[in-house]
Amino acid sequence: MRWQIWTFYNALGHEPAGRCRVTLLSRNDERIDDLQESVSLSIPKKQGEKAIQLLTRLKLLNRKLSPQIVDDVLHVPLFRELQPEERRQIERALGKQSLSHEKFPSRAQPVGSLEEVLEQKLPSSIIPLVSKSFDIIGDIAIIELSPTAEPYEKIIAEALMRVHKNVKTVYSKAGPITDNLRLRPLHHVLGTDRTETIHTELGCRFKIDISRAFFSPRLSAEHKRVAEQVRPGECVVDMFAGVGPFSILIAKRLNDVQVHAIEANPEAAKLIRENAKMNKVQDRIKVWFGDARVVVQENLSGIATRVIMNHPSQAREFLEPAYKALRLDGGIVHYYTFKEGLDSESNARKELAAALDNSGWKIEKTIETHKVRGVAPMKWQVAVDAKLTPS
Numbered sequence: 443m444r445w446q447i448w449t450f451y452n453a454l455g456h457e458p459a460g461r462c463r464v465t466l467l468s469r470n471d472e473r474i475d476d477l478q479e480s481v482s483l484s485i486p487k488k489q490g491e492k493a494i495q496l497l498t499r500l501k502l503l504n505r506k507l508s509p510q511i512v513d514d515v516l517h518v519p520l521f522r523e524l525q526p527e528e529r530r531q532i533e534r535a536l537g538k539q540s541l542s543h544e545k546f547p548s549r550a551q552p553v554g555s556l557e558e559v560l561e562q563k564l565p566s567s568i569i570p571l572v573s574k575s576f577d578i579i580g581d582i583a584i585i586e587l588s589p590t591a592e593p594y595e596k597i598i599a600e601a602l603m604r605v606h607k608n609v610k611t612v613y614s615k616a617g618p619i620t621d622n623l624r625l626r627p628l629h630h631v632l633g634t635d636r637t638e639t640i641h642t643e644l645g646c647r648f649k650i651d652i653s654r655a656f657f658s659p660r661l662s663a664e665h666k667r668v669a670e671q672v673r674p675g676e677c678v679v680d681m682f683a684g685v686g687p688f689s690i691l692i693a694k695r696l697n698d699v700q701v702h703a704i705e706a707n708p709e710a711a712k713l714i715r716e717n718a719k720m721n722k723v724q725d726r727i728k729v730w731f732g733d734a735r736v737v738v739q740e741n742l743s744g745i746a747t748r749v750i751m752n753h754p755s756q757a758r759e760f761l762e763p764a765y766k767a768l769r770l771d772g773g774i775v776h777y778y779t780f781k782e783g784l785d786s787e788s789n790a791r792k793e794l795a796a797a798l799d800n801s802g803w804k805i806e807k808t809i810e811t812h813k814v815r816g817v818a819p820m821k822w823q824v825a826v827d828a829k830l831t832p833s
């Protein structure tokens with residue numbers, strides 16, 4: 443059996459003013475565990491607001507439980523029995539009252555931040571080591587734990603899933619990215635052992651397998667920044683496309699654009715094809731599976747107005763195919779590299795200039811240089827946007 447009841451929320455100060463109709467749990471309801479017994483003041487519904495204001499003033503109202511109305515009677519949960527003086531005050535305002543004990547449903551409590559949840563469960567020295575070191579990709583979280591925090595991995599993962607309700611699975615980084623395909627070894631911590639998910643970035647949906655293809659949500663602003671520079675009519679070569687965050691966003695923003703997405707990892711190339719279809723941009727993205735050097739040499743020489751080179755650990759070695767992909771009168775290169783120290787940005791520009799030495803190409807203009815993200819203490823991924831022309 444379910445009862446229809448009215449609950450006064452407005453006087454409790456949690457929900458919008460007004461009354462909202464809710465369904466009280468029946469005794470057979472599976473959420474029966476959420477019912478808690480409490481001292482209850484029962485009064486006619488029409489006196490409800492006045493009663494709740496008075497009980498709030500007397501600090502007697504139990505806000506962890508929801509007041510209930512059954513058959514025009516309001517049942518209000520109290521923290522405790524009344525003191526004689528409190529009883530007198532209530533009776534002066536509301537008339538003669540009798541208290542009973544009843545079961546009330548719990549109010550959902552705000553969970554709090556990850557730090558707050560962890561404070562109750564971990565030594566305080568561990569919390570700064572874990573609280574900011576995670577990425578969320580779709581419904582999967584990837585945490586990074588120092589050796590000191592590792593023994594607490596399950597507690598940390600549980601807390602993360604409590605705070606981020608959309609997270610269904612937690613992995614931890616099990617080592618650095620070392621290979622060319624930029625894949626990271628992962629260790630399953632909690633939730634279903636599933637590495638595939640759907641992630642939304644800047645209005646585009648991406649199918650991602652975090653164990654088989656590179657993706658970092660920390661590059662989102664960079665994907666946006668570059669995509670916003672592309673103008674109608676351009677031809678863009680995305681030399682290291684991954685699952686497609688640059689390519690798909692560019693194609694999604696502009697109808698009149700041609701994007702060539704090159705990817706050497708077969709799993710990522712398969713995903714970018716699926717993602718292009720999922721985002722309905724397959725007509726303006728051509729996906730090439732293979733080594734960017736070979737793909738450009740054989741198919742894409744002299745066609746691009748813009749080349750994106752997001753493979754910071756190796757960009758320098760790929761500059762030749764990048765300028766070969768540009769139109770003969772030149773174009774823009776988005777060059778990425780890793781650089782350490784205070785001069786990281788100027789060193790990135792110097793690296794690009796040095797890599798062009800004796801190439802027959804030069805930097806006509808450096809459009810922008812900036813740090814994209816920190817990758818280690820005092821080490822950054824740096825972006826250099828430059829207009830290149832034949833020298």
Ligand SMILES: C[S@@+](CC[C@H](N)C(=O)[O-])C[C@H]1O[C@@H](n2cnc3c(N)ncnc32)[C@H](O)[C@@H]1O
Pocket residue numbers: 622623624655656657658661681682683684685686687688704705706707710732733734735752753754
């Ligand atoms: C740092 S990830 C960037 C992915 C993507 N652009 C993004 O922003 O998420 C570099 C990508 O280049 C791919 N890759 C590595 N070597 C390659 C090559 N020789 N030719 C084409 N793609 C390559 C890797 O598999 C990886 O997906």
